[in-house]
Amino acid sequence: MKKRILGFWEIWNMSFGFLGIQFGFALQGGFMSRIFQTLGADKHDIPLLWIAAPLTGLLVQPIIGYMSDRTWHSKWGRRRPYFLIGAVLSSLALFFVPYSPALWIAAGFLWILDASINISMEPFRALVADKLDESQRTYGFVMQTLIIGIGTWVASNLPWLVSKMGVSDSADLGVVPDSVKVAFAVGAFVFLVSILYTVFTTTEYPPEDMEAFEREKKQKSSFISDIVSNIGNMPTTMKKLGVIQFFSWFAFFTMWSLANPALTEHVFKTPAPVEANYDMSLAEDKEAFDLANTSFQKSSNLVGSAMGVYGLSSMAFALLLVLYTSKRRINRKYVHMFSLFIGGAGFLLMNIVTPDQLKYCFILIGIAWGSILSMPYAMLSSSVNPKKMGMFMGIFNMFIVIPQIIAALGGINFVSSLLGEEAIHAMTIAGISLVIAGLSNLLITNKSAITYQKKIA
Numbered sequence: 221m222k223k224r225i226l227g228f229w230e231i232w233n234m235s236f237g238f239l240g241i242q243f244g245f246a247l248q249g250g251f252m253s254r255i256f257q258t259l260g261a262d263k264h265d266i267p268l269l270w271i272a273a274p275l276t277g278l279l280v281q282p283i284i285g286y287m288s289d290r291t292w293h294s295k296w297g298r299r300r301p302y303f304l305i306g307a308v309l310s311s312l313a314l315f316f317v318p319y320s321p322a323l324w325i326a327a328g329f330l331w332i333l334d335a336s337i338n339i340s341m342e343p344f345r346a347l348v349a350d351k352l353d354e355s356q357r358t359y360g361f362v363m364q365t366l367i368i369g370i371g372t373w374v375a376s377n378l379p380w381l382v383s384k385m386g387v388s389d390s391a392d393l394g395v396v397p398d399s400v401k402v403a404f405a406v407g408a409f410v411f412l413v414s415i416l417y418t419v420f421t422t423t424e425y426p427p428e429d430m431e432a433f434e435r436e437k438k439q440k441s442s443f444i445s446d447i448v449s450n451i452g453n454m455p456t457t458m459k460k461l462g463v464i465q466f467f468s469w470f471a472f473f474t475m476w477s478l479a480n481p482a483l484t485e486h487v488f489k490t491p492a493p494v495e496a497n498y499d500m501s502l503a504e505d506k507e508a509f510d511l512a513n514t515s516f517q518k519s520s521n522l523v524g525s526a527m528g529v530y531g532l533s534s535m536a537f538a539l540l541l542v543l544y545t546s547k548r549r550i551n552r553k554y555v556h557m558f559s560l561f562i563g564g565a566g567f568l569l570m571n572i573v574t575p576d577q578l579k580y581c582f583i584l585i586g587i588a589w590g591s592i593l594s595m596p597y598a599m600l601s602s603s604v605n606p607k608k609m610g611m612f613m614g615i616f617n618m619f620i621v622i623p624q625i626i627a628a629l630g631g632i633n634f635v636s637s638l639l640g641e642e643a644i645h646a647m648t649i650a651g652i653s654l655v656i657a658g659l660s661n662l663l664i665t666n667k668s669a670i671t672y673q674k675k676i677a
Contacts, residue, residue, distance in 0.1 A: 223353040233421040234351060235364045237303055238344055240414035242371030243407040244310050244337045246531065249476035250376045250524040251400060252330060257492040258396050259323040263481040263643055267628045269327050270477045274624030276335040281342040281617040288343045297424030299343035306340030307415035314408035318396040340415060350425060361594040365538035368593055372531020378403035380521040389517040393495065397517055454615065460663040461596050462619035467657035468560065468592050470623035471650040474632050480523050482643035487575055488519040526578045533586030538594065553661050553670045556595035560658035563588020567651030571644060588654055
């Protein structure tokens with residue numbers, strides 16, 4: 221079916237829900253490790269506590285993709301019911317996670333939060349391919365990246381902002397500060413409202429042949445066998461993109477899980493205080509612990525704020541791509557390769573920067589992030605069967621979550637320990653991983669994936 225060319229505001233409306241999704245991801249990525257450390261986690265245990273995120277993605281996204289491909293409602297469409305369900309669950313989880321009284325409860329909330337975000341996120345990727353003509357898909361995915369950048373920057377600065385407004389960064393032992401609680405509550409509200417905006421301002425195309433669609437739904441088929449079959453028959457370009465995704469997401473999972481301990485320790489010189497080093501029955505030790513903890517919490521605000529800059533620079537990069545791709549074609553392969561090189565440099569420079577210079581590292585990382593959120597999906601959407609777009613987007617998520625699972629199960633700790641025990645070495649590994657991801661773009665040879673090729677009838 222030939223799809224009509226959509227205008228800017230139509231593409232904006234269908235992408236706006238990603239603002240809320242990114243509020244959830246940015247608060248999770250920027251501050252879950254801080255919550256874990258506040259509740260007593262050792263920095264070397266943090267990657268394992270994060271395993272909930274990739275595992276839920278591995279399980280949830282293919283299932284939701286499969287189900288949404290086989291869904292049609294005359295009022296709510298194909299993808300929008302999943303946006304709404306995920307938004308309600310995510311908002312509840314975001315609100316309650318900073319009130320966790322124990323480490324295991326916070327880890328459990330991370331499972332719920334990540335699963336809920338994934339219910340909303342996967343159909344958003346498929347919606348772009350559903351709604352947009354192939355000539356507009358790069359534009360559409362870049363528009364999503366623009367909105368993601370806005371969400372990342374604002375959400376990452378929320379704890380710092382509410383702290384500046386007078387909400388306390390201080391808290392008792394094992395209690396998350398009020399500044400974080402307020403920030404997560406704001407994030408929950410934005411998540412729900414932005415998803416509702418997209419649900420009520422966007423329509424979807426019905427299946428081209430409704431009778432055939434209904435017959436296919438009624439056919440007895442096994443979800444597992446369908447998934448296995450499609451994994452075995454995935455396009456060659458998708459496999460090559462998987463290599464790029466592996467090293468890209470290994471790097472970013474490393475950042476999300478260990479940037480806070482690495483940067484508060486190495487750049488700000490205010491590591492999280494360890495309770496065992498203090499005798500809390502002594503007034504002077506309790507005072508020293510409270511002072512060290514408040515310094516750590518304030519430095520964590522600044523790390524989160526600096527991390528938000530990568531959302532801002534990814535937004536600026538995406539805006540440039542939106543303006544360019546709305547009129548011209550780009551070489552997706554080389555744009556992605558050099559963007560990843562630039563991001564790798566940002567991670568490597570963290571070894572030598574001062575606190576005031578840290579934001580420049582994240583500016584470079586944001587360019588890589590902006591490309592990661594758009595170029596692979598634009599290349600993929602030109603390489604798969606549009607009738608199975610939801611399933612293939614879900615399967616493609618395997619190349620995102622598997623490296624994160626490997627990293628969480630000890631991959632980060634093992635590789636970074638080859639350089640030394642300091643947490644900052646994890647950022648060095650992230651930089652090297654992005655450089656490898658950039659070089660892996662040389663594997664892509666499909667011309668339609670590299671640059672949209674107009675089909676001649």
